[in-house]
Amino acid sequence: MYDTIIIGAGPAGLTSALYLLRANKKVLVLEAKSYGGQILNASKVENYPGIISISGFEFANNLYNQVKRLGGELKYETVLKISEDKKVITDKNEYQSQTIIIATGASNRRLNILNEQQFIGKGLSYCATCDGNFFKNKFVAVIGGGNTALEDALYLSNLAKKVYLIHRRDEFRGEEKYLEELKDKSNVEFILNSNIISLNGKESLESIKIKNKEEKIKELKIDGLFIAIGRIPENEIFNNVVQLDDNGYIIAHDEVYTKTDGIFVAGDARKKNLRQLTTAVSDGSLASLAVLKELKEK
Numbered sequence: 001m002y003d004t005i006i007i008g009a010g011p012a013g014l015t016s017a018l019y020l021l022r023a024n025k026k027v028l029v030l031e032a033k034s035y036g037g038q039i040l041n042a043s044k045v046e047n048y049p050g051i052i053s054i055s056g057f058e059f060a061n062n063l064y065n066q067v068k069r070l071g072g073e074l075k076y077e078t079v080l081k082i083s084e085d086k087k088v089i090t091d092k093n094e095y096q097s098q099t100i101i102i103a104t105g106a107s108n109r110r111l112n113i114l115n116e117q118q119f120i121g122k123g124l125s126y127c128a129t130c131d132g133n134f135f136k137n138k139f140v141a142v143i144g145g146g147n148t149a150l151e152d153a154l155y156l157s158n159l160a161k162k163v164y165l166i167h168r169r170d171e172f173r174g175e176e177k178y179l180e181e182l183k184d185k186s187n188v189e190f191i192l193n194s195n196i197i198s199l200n201g202k203e204s205l206e207s208i209k210i211k212n213k214e215e216k217i218k219e220l221k222i223d224g225l226f227i228a229i230g231r232i233p234e235n236e237i238f239n240n241v242v243q244l245d246d247n248g249y250i251i252a253h254d255e256v257y258t259k260t261d262g263i264f265v266a267g268d269a270r271k272k273n274l275r276q277l278t279t280a281v282s283d284g285s286l287a288s289l290a291v292l293k294e295l296k297e298k
C-alpha cells in the first residue's frame, strides 16, 4: 500500500514526489517514457527564478537525482487504468495506494498529414534538441509559432545551413526576445501565413510542399522537418475518475483537486491558463500538500 502513486515523472510529478518524500510518505512514481517530461527537450531554461541558465536535460537530471537521493521509487510502466478506490493497473503490475496524483503532461501534437508517421526518424522529428545534430550543415524547416518553434529554430540555426520557420499566421505566439534573435540570423527564413500540405521523399524526407494564404504552392527541398505545434493531453484513460474539458484537459478545482476524493492532478495535464515549468512545479507542490491533507483526514 502506497501513500501516493504519482503518474508521470515530469517536473510536476517529481516535485510532488520531492515534497512527499520529505514528509516521509511512501511514494511510487510511474513513468511510461523517460523522467523529465517536456523540459528534457528545452535547450535552455532561462525563465526559472533563481537559475540564470540551465539546459532542460540538466534540470531534469537534477530533479530526478534530488528525488532518488531521498529514496524515491520510480518504475517505468505504462498506466492503463486507475479506479476510484485508488487501484492503479499498469502494463506490468497492479498497485494499491491511498491517493493518486495524475501528472502525465501532454504529448506532441501531430500535423495529421499524409506520411507523417512514415517519416518519423527519417527526417521528421518533434524534438530539435534531441535530433538537431543529425542535420549539421543541412536544410531544415520548423513549423509552429510558439516558444518551442522559436527556440527550435534558434537552436537549429547554429547547426544547420538553412532554417525555414513556417507559421500559419503572420504573428507569433512565442516571446519577442526569441523573435529578435531569430531576425538577426542570416540563415533563418520566415515563411508566414503558410501551411504544410505534403511531405515527400522515398526512403527519407526530401521535400515539403507549402501553401500560403493566396493558395500559392511552393516546394522546399529540406533534409529535416521539426514539428513544434504544441502538445495535447492524453487523459482519456482517466475519464472514469476525472472530468475532462473539450480539449481533453482535466478540470480541477482549487488548482489540483479532481472530482474524485484522493485523486489529484498537477502540471500540463490539467486545464490551466499557463503551462510553464514554474506552474508545473507549483502544481506539484500544491498536489503534495493536498495529498498530505487527505492522508491526515483518513
Ligand code: NAP
Residues within 6 Å of the ligand: 042, 044, 045, 046, 047, 109, 110, 111, 143, 144, 145, 146, 147, 148, 149, 151, 168, 169, 172, 173, 228, 229, 230, 231, 274, 275, 276
Ligand atoms: P504553443 O504555445 O501552444 O504553440 C503552438 C503553435 O503551433 C502555435 O503558434 C499554433 O499556431 C501552432 N499550431 C497549432 N496547431 C497547428 C497546426 N495543426 N498546424 C500548424 N500550426 C499549428 O505550444 P509550444 O510552443 O509547444 O509551447 C507550449 C507552452 O510551453 C507555452 O506556454 C510556451 O510558452 C511554453 N514553453 C516555454 C519555453 C521557455 O520558456 N523556454 C520553451 C518552450 C515552450 P497559432 O499561433 O496560430 O495558434
